[in-house]
Amino acid sequence: MSKITYIICFLFFLTTVSQGQNKKEVKKNNIKATTIVDLENGKTLNNKKTVFDKNGETIEESDYDKDGALKTTKKYKYNKDNDVIEEEEFVAKTNKTEKRLYKYNALGEKTEEGDGW
Numbered sequence: 001m002s003k004i005t006y007i008i009c010f011l012f013f014l015t016t017v018s019q020g021q022n023k024k025e026v027k028k029n030n031i032k033a034t035t036i037v038d039l040e041n042g043k044t045l046n047n048k049k050t051v052f053d054k055n056g057e058t059i060e061e062s063d064y065d066k067d068g069a070l071k072t073t074k075k076y077k078y079n080k081d082n083d084v085i086e087e088e089e090f091v092a093k094t095n096k097t098e099k100r101l102y103k104y105n106a107l108g109e110k111t112e113e114g115d116g117w
Contacts, residue, residue, distance in 0.1 A: 022056075023052075023055070023056030023057060023058075024056060025056075026052050026056035027052075027054070027055055027056030028056075031052060031056075032051065032052060033049060033050060033051045033052065034049070034050045035048070035049045035050075036048040036049075038066075038068075043068075044068075045064070045066075045067065045068030046062075046064040046068045046070075047063075047064055047068075048061070048062065048063055048064065049061070049062040049064075050062075053078075055078075055082060057076070057078055057082055058076060059075065059076050059077075060073065060074065060075050060076070061073070061074045062074075069092070070092045071091070071092055071093070072089060072090065072091050072092065073089070073090045073092075074087060074088065074089045074090075075087070075088045075089075075090075076088075079104065081104070081108055083102070083104050083108060083110075084102055085101065085102050085103070085104075086099065086100070086101055086102070087099070087100045087102075088100075098115070099115065100113065100114070100115060101113070101114055101115075
């Protein structure tokens with residue numbers, strides 16, 4: 001098999017393994033990121049990238065268009081209970097960033113949700 005075939009198989013394996021796993025398995029296997037790529041006419045194009053923190057939580061997701069150009073990036077921040085407290089979304093087409101904040105009570109129930117306060 002050619003070198004590119006090995007790379008594609010490896011990427012497919014990583015994507016399949018990480019997408020089929022929960023955050024506990026991502027943490028256990030020390031997976032830092034996954035990338036999904038498409039191969040078109042000999043070109044490798046990004047499709048989606050996900051980055052994880054040490055707890056297996058998603059801290060960044062990037063989506064790409066059919067040409068491999070960035071469409072959106074979402075970044076997440078968590079509290080000590082691993083609840084999302086901040087979500088930031090960048091839209092490449094408009095070059096704008098939107099931020100949403102979340103608050104939780106002592107029981108871990110979401111009590112507030114707002115735009116950037």
